[in-house]
Amino acid sequence: xxxxxxxxxxxxxxxxxxxxxxxxxxxxxGSFVVVKxxxxxxxxxxHSAFGGIGLGYYLGIDPIAGAAGFAVASAAAIGHxxxxxxxxxxxxIGAIWSxxxxxxxxxxxxxxxxxxxxxxxxxxxxxxxxxxxxxxMACLVAVILLSVFLFYNQLVAVTFDExxxxxxxxxxxAVMIFLLVLTALTVVVLIQVVGVILVIALLALPVAISxxxxxxxxxxxxxxxxxxxxxxxxxxxxxxxFDIPSGATIIILxxxxxxxxxxxxxxxxxxxxxxT
Numbered sequence: 001x002x003x004x005x006x007x008x009x010x011x012x013x014x015x016x017x018x019x020x021x022x023x024x025x026x027x028x029x030g031s032f033v034v035v036k037x038x039x040x041x042x043x044x045x046x047h048s049a050f051g052g053i054g055l056g057y058y059l060g061i062d063p064i065a066g067a068a069g070f071a072v073a074s075a076a077a078i079g080h081x082x083x084x085x086x087x088x089x090x091x092x093i094g095a096i097w098s099x100x101x102x103x104x105x106x107x108x109x110x111x112x113x114x115x116x117x118x119x120x121x122x123x124x125x126x127x128x129x130x131x132x133x134x135x136x137m138a139c140l141v142a143v144i145l146l147s148v149f150l151f152y153n154q155l156v157a158v159t160f161d162e163x164x165x166x167x168x169x170x171x172x173x174a175v176m177i178f179l180l181v182l183t184a185l186t187v188v189v190l191i192q193v194v195g196v197i198l199v200i201a202l203l204a205l206p207v208a209i210s211x212x213x214x215x216x217x218x219x220x221x222x223x224x225x226x227x228x229x230x231x232x233x234x235x236x237x238x239x240x241x242f243d244i245p246s247g248a249t250i251i252i253l254x255x256x257x258x259x260x261x262x263x264x265x266x267x268x269x270x271x272x273x274x275x276t
Contacts, residue, residue: 012240015126018134019232019250022193025141026203027210027225028148029186031217032179034207036159039200041078041180044093046187046199048074048100050122053196054107057115064133067121067191070100071184079177124195124247126236137189144185147178155179156217193232194247205254206231209261231257 006012033042052070056063074096081092108115120128129137148155154175157165162172190199210223235250242249 006237006240010131011127012236014129014131014134015236015246016233018126018129018137018193019236020229021134021137021141022189022202023206023228023232024225025144025186025189026228027206027221027223028145029183030203030207030224031210031221032155032159033183034204034211035217035220036179038180038183039204040090040093042183042187042203043200044078044097044100045071045074045180045184046190046196046203047097049184049187049191050104050196051100051102051107052104053118053121053191054104054111057111057118058107063117063121064136064188064191067196068185068188071187072181074100075180075184076177079173079180083173083176120195121191122195122197123245124191124193124198124250126193126232126246126250127240129192133192137192140185140189144182144189147182151175151178159217194250198247198251201251201255202228202231205258209254209258212261212265227254 033039049067049071052066052068053063054066055070056066059066078092078096108118117125117128119125154165154170155178157168157170158172158175158179162176165172165175186203187199190202194202206224206227207220209227210220214220214223231254232250235253236246238244238253239246239249
């Protein structure tokens with residue numbers, strides 16, 4: 001089947017567009033997440049969103065709307081507890097992570113009948129994203145990017161050094177909660193692409209790869225966004241041709257590239273040590 005024939009399908013064009021949109025916001029917010037070393041926090045937020053998906057099924061509303069509410073609430077709760085309570089952060093993340101998943105399972109169990117598209121929300125199926133949801137994704141991404149543009153200096157300051165940001169009269173606690181909320185909204189966008197379970201990989205790995213080539217945050221955002229587009233596009237084509245799950249295919253592709261990069265870097269370091 002030719003490329004022109006494939007692109008003639010509306011669902012395929014929608015998938016490519018969704019991948020591009022998700023990659024842009026992933027590159028921007030993912031850079032903050034990786035540099036700030038809060039990948040585990042983002043993981044807790046993403047998995048807690050499943051509680052909202054289950055609630056959406058139970059109440060008969062859009063599961064993505066439920067996921068957005070749960071993700072934002074979890075982000076705000078994590079930020080508040082992180083700023084005010086002297087709790088073990090890992091324990092708190094674990095509680096929100098497992099609690100959100102457990103609530104989602106409970107709500108799905110209590111929902112009468114069969115929960116349609118549940119696997120898509122868990123593992124993603126970008127080939128099934130309708131144009132109406134792409135419009136919603138685009139609007140959400142526009143809000144996220146505008147927020148980053150307006151508060152870029154504050155976000156950068158808090159990302160690199162919260163104490164220094166406080167000395168510069170920046171409310172670092174509020175900005176940190178704001179960053180977590182932006183991360184939660186990004187998670188909602190990525191659920192459409194790779195699902196709740198695989199969100200954290202797409203959020204972090206393209207940035208981790210780009211970080212091997214640049215230490216500047218702005219450059220990191222651009223490179224990781226481009227890499228995200230390449231990985232999502234490649235995963236979409238592979239999943240279509242081989243008839244395999246799209247979300248898993250995208251993550252396997254980005255994971256393989258990251259592992260190859262890490263292994264090659266280790267080999268080069270050993271060669272330098274032994275002078276070969």
